[in-house]
Amino acid sequence: MNYTDILASKFEPETTGTTIMAVIYDGGLIIGADSRTSSGQFVADRCADKIDYIHDRIFCLRSGSAADTQIIAKHVRYYVDAHAQELGRLPAVATAANLFRNFLYEYKDSLSAAIIVAGWDPYKGPQIFTLPLGGSVIEQKWSIGGSGSTFIWGFCDSNYKDNMTFQEARAFVLHAVAHAMFRDGSSGGIIRLLNVTKDKIEREFIDYKDVPVK
Amino acid sequence: MIFNSEISGQQQHTTSPVVTGGSVIALVYNGGVIVGTDTLCSYGSMATFKNVQKIAQISKNTIYASSGEFSDFQQVVKELAKIDRSALQYDDGVHPSPKDYGNFLARLSYKKRCKINPLYLQNVIAGFHNGERYLGLVDIYGTYLESNFITTGFASYFCKAIIANYWNENCTLDQAKQVIRECFKVLFCRDCRAHDVIQLAYVDAQGAHIEEPERVETKWDFNGFKSRANEKLHTQ
Numbered sequence: 001m002n003y004t005d006i007l008a009s010k011f012e013p014e015t016t017g018t019t020i021m022a023v024i025y026d027g028g029l030i031i032g033a034d035s036r037t038s039s040g041q042f043v044a045d046r047c048a049d050k051i052d053y054i055h056d057r058i059f060c061l062r063s064g065s066a067a068d069t070q071i072i073a074k075h076v077r078y079y080v081d082a083h084a085q086e087l088g089r090l091p092a093v094a095t096a097a098n099l100f101r102n103f104l105y106e107y108k109d110s111l112s113a114a115i116i117v118a119g120w121d122p123y124k125g126p127q128i129f130t131l132p133l134g135g136s137v138i139e140q141k142w143s144i145g146g147s148g149s150t151f152i153w154g155f156c157d158s159n160y161k162d163n164m165t166f167q168e169a170r171a172f173v174l175h176a177v178a179h180a181m182f183r184d185g186s187s188g189g190i191i192r193l194l195n196v197t198k199d200k201i202e203r204e205f206i207d208y209k210d211v212p213v214k
Numbered sequence: 215m216i217f218n219s220e221i222s223g224q225q226q227h228t229t230s231p232v233v234t235g236g237s238v239i240a241l242v243y244n245g246g247v248i249v250g251t252d253t254l255c256s257y258g259s260m261a262t263f264k265n266v267q268k269i270a271q272i273s274k275n276t277i278y279a280s281s282g283e284f285s286d287f288q289q290v291v292k293e294l295a296k297i298d299r300s301a302l303q304y305d306d307g308v309h310p311s312p313k314d315y316g317n318f319l320a321r322l323s324y325k326k327r328c329k330i331n332p333l334y335l336q337n338v339i340a341g342f343h344n345g346e347r348y349l350g351l352v353d354i355y356g357t358y359l360e361s362n363f364i365t366t367g368f369a370s371y372f373c374k375a376i377i378a379n380y381w382n383e384n385c386t387l388d389q390a391k392q393v394i395r396e397c398f399k400v401l402f403c404r405d406c407r408a409h410d411v412i413q414l415a416y417v418d419a420q421g422a423h424i425e426e427p428e429r430v431e432t433k434w435d436f437n438g439f440k441s442r443a444n445e446k447l448h449t450q
Contacts (some may be wrong), residue, residue, distance in 0.1 A: 017406075019261070034407070035439075041368065043404045047439035077448065124304045147259065183257040185406045190434045203443055206435040214410075 017186025019148030019177050020050055021127045022118035023160070024141050025169035028197035029126040031118050032173035033061055034148065034181050035189035045090035046189045051176040055080050057196060058096045058119030063146040064133070072103045072113060093119040097129035097137055105135030116143045120196050148180030148187035155179055166195065174206065178213040216246035217395050231334045233257055237267050237369035238279045238338045239397050242347045242362045242383050242392040246418030247340040249277055250394035252401070254409035255284050270417040271422045273298045275340035276312040277415050281366040282354070283334035290319065290333060297406065312341020312417075316350035316358065324356025330424050336366035342417045365397075368405040373397035387416060399430050 003040050005011065010182035019034045035211055052060045052073050062069035075097045084091045099116040104113055117129040128141045144152060151182045164172065173193060191206035208214070233255050239251040255263040267277040270291045278294060280287045281403040294315050298448045301309050310318075316339040337352040351357075351364045362383045365373050381393045391414055402409040410432060 041434050043406055048435070049442050049444050051444060053445040056449070091412050093448070151260070178269060183261050183445050185256055185261050189408070190439065201445070205435075205440045208432060 001126065002156055010077040014033055017184070018050060018063050018146035019152075019180035019184060019187040020116055020145045021149070021173055021177055022061060022116050022143050023164070024128060024171050025164045025166055027126075027166065028120060028195060029118055029128065030166070030173050031059055031061060031067045031170045031194040031196065032177045033192050034140075034146075034177060034187040035192060036181075036187055037066060038186050043188070048189075049192060051192055053077070053196050054096050054117070055091055055119070057090060057121060057201070058093055058117065059115040059194065059196065060100065061118065061145060063114045068111045069114040069115065072115075072211065075103065076100050084157070085174070090121055092121045092123055093117060093126075093127040093129065094099060100131050101133075101137045104131055104133075108133070108135050113170055114145055114185075116145050118143075120198060122198075125198075126196065144176065144180075146180075146187065148177075148184035152176045152180045170195070175212055178211045181211065213214045223337065223366050233263070233284040235284050236399055237365065237373075238268075238281050238336070239278070239366075239369050239373055239377075239394050240338045240340055240349055240364040241377065241381055241393065242349055243387050243391045243416075244384045244386060246342045247347050248347050248387065248390050248394065248414060248416040248417055249279050249338060250391075250412055250414045251279050251440045252343070252398060253283075253411045253413055254355070255366065256407045259406070261407075264409065264411070265427070267413060267424070267427075269413060269424055270437050271415075272315055272339075272426060273309055273341075274421050275343055275417055276310075276315055276339060276348075277416075277417055277422050277424070278315070278337065278339050279374035280335040280337040282336055286333040286335050290322075290335065290337065290399070293322065293423065294319070310341055311343040311406055312348040313343070313350065313360075315339050316348070316352065316360070319354070320350075320352045320358035322356075323352050323354065327355045338364050338366065342416055342419060345419070353433050369397060369401060372400050372404055376400065389420075391418075399432050402430065402432055428435070 017038045021032045023030050033050040035048050037048045079099050100115050120126045128140050128143050130138045133150045177191050193204040195202040235255050236252050238251050251268040255266045272278050272294045340352045341348045350360045363377050374415050398412045402410040411427050411429050413427045
């Protein structure tokens with residue numbers, strides 16, 4: 001490595017080089033993420049929670065620059081909170097997605113942020129919106145993101161089914177994230193799962209020793 | 215980026231590494247020298263090759279490991295083995311000592327560095343010769359040094375403190391192994407290019423012993439880790 005490379009790598013921005021995933025099943029949706037935040041080759045946070053809270057039934061998964069996505073999520077959280085207060089009922093997932101989209105689109109030249117917005121609302125049930133780098137919004141039944149996702153497109157394309165049960169969907173997310181963590185150096189640690197339904201949200205912590213592929 | 219040599223027709227080794235191996239940690243102990251590596255070769259950020267032996271036995275009483283470009287590691291193994299074999303020509307039973315290998319590698323690395331065509335490696339040579347322990351480091355520029363403990367790559371940042379606090383040059387083999395395992399636990403937690411399956415090899419008066427790969431145990435089920443949840447930051 002020459003000197004400029006070494007210097008450059010010292011100042012690599014903190015990113016969530018990561019594996020994030022959300023899948024709709026019959027009755028709700030499951031969100032999964034790894035727990036590694038990396039700054040170049042250094043693991044800055046080995047137990048991160050990448051499942052970010054926007055509202056009681058709306059969450060976002062962040063990938064790209066940690067700084068960019070954190071501050072955008074903070075703004076969207078504020079806007080959604082104010083909006084929900086005025087509305088007097090649960091906000092639509094599409095609303096949160098659109099607010100994210102406005103940031104990502106207007107400032108696309110300055111930001112490095114890709115977001116998955118996932119949640120449940122009383123109007124359309126469970127929904128997932130993927131917002132890639134340029135600020136487009138695409139609604140999907142399942143979505144994967146982050147650097148680790150490149151390793152599991154084949155796995156996910158082969159194993160996804162419509163209308164899975166909770167158990168099937170949980171196993172799908174768990175194995176997919178585990179496979180991505182197995183191959184991606186920027187993903188690792190433990191797996192955090194979140195089940196979002198009409199009635200509740202349930203977190204699950206998958207210890208490293210229980211990760212199915214390692 | 216290091217620029218290509220202007221000498222045409224010359225084979226370029228690496229201008230930037232492609233397949234890389236991670237940290238090497240080596241310590242002396244009361245009966246010999248021990249070297250530890252993990253068993254991963256990365257292709258950029260991808261953990262492509264997972265069961266790789268990165269410690270080579272060069273001669274009866276010398277072992278060699280390195281971090282950096284893996285193809286260069288394999289080439290160096292060939293070069294060092296050539297020396298051992300050509301010593302047979304003299305038919306006098308004299309074989310190169312570990313220090314001879316270290317010195318050769320240092321001169322080779324320096325020559326390549328001067329041609330702006332380096333072997334992209336930080337090399338560790340370990341051996342036991344005439345009752346003396348030997349541990350040498352040769353880096354990408356050909357810098358040569360002998361020491362009682364050596365770390366390469368990320369381990370130089372994280373593991374020197376662990377080694378300084380838990381190891382001494384007259385500890386037992388088991389104590390040295392434990393220190394190396396602790397070092398690799400930390401590396402697995404904090405180095406993106408590290409793997410938790412490691413391999414240990416040691417050289418003592420009986421010769422070189424390369425052990426089977428083993429997985430180190432890391433702890434992830436801290437209460438703080440488990441209970442961490444972003445919604446707690448934003449709701450009552």
